[in-house]
Amino acid sequence: MAELVGPRLYSCCNCGNHVCLHDDIISKDFQGRNGRAFLFSHTMNIVVGPKEDRQLMTGLHTVADIYCSDCREVLGWKYEKAYEESQKYKEGKFILEKPKIVKENW
Template identity: 50%
Template sequence: MGMSYRQYLAGARIYGCSTCKTHLATIHSMLSRAFNGQHGRAYLFEGVVNVVEGKPCDRQMTTGNHTVRDIYCIKCGVTLGWKYDKAYDPSQKYKEGKYILERNLLVDVQ
């Protein structure tokens, strides 16, 4: 396994891992603040960087059944949220390919 390089983001507001401050996403890629994670409030993002995706699994969530992958910080390995691979309910299809980051696992970095 080779060395992993981290991407650095630029912008007005950058969200990072609360453990190691690795850049994850910008405010401009945020789609919604109205989500819940496993540990409280969460945000829905169009895209994130510097994460490793786990294996897909089906989970029953409040909005129905979804195939998701947990996502982990590329530097410290902490679980940050998940990626939606598939939504079985047609009204939830907009989530496919999007990411959930848990608010209490994020910090503002510059």
């Protein structure tokens, strides 16, 4: 009989709150403030901070930091607006920094 296994998740490194699903990863080839980062299509149990313009490696973007809804740890940011046409695919997507999340159900 096969074991039933739940979805592979990522949780906040600080408190263990579930913040995203492995299946929602778009790319693992991103850079965050603290090293490697993943681009996700969806997140959960996060709070979105105020929007601000930031000059990132790929150009100017309007972003909002995202925080764990339980402990308020900064986990990454949400892309609100991309000014370069080639970067528009990021709009509405989320960057979660690898050092800020831990794997669960793997």
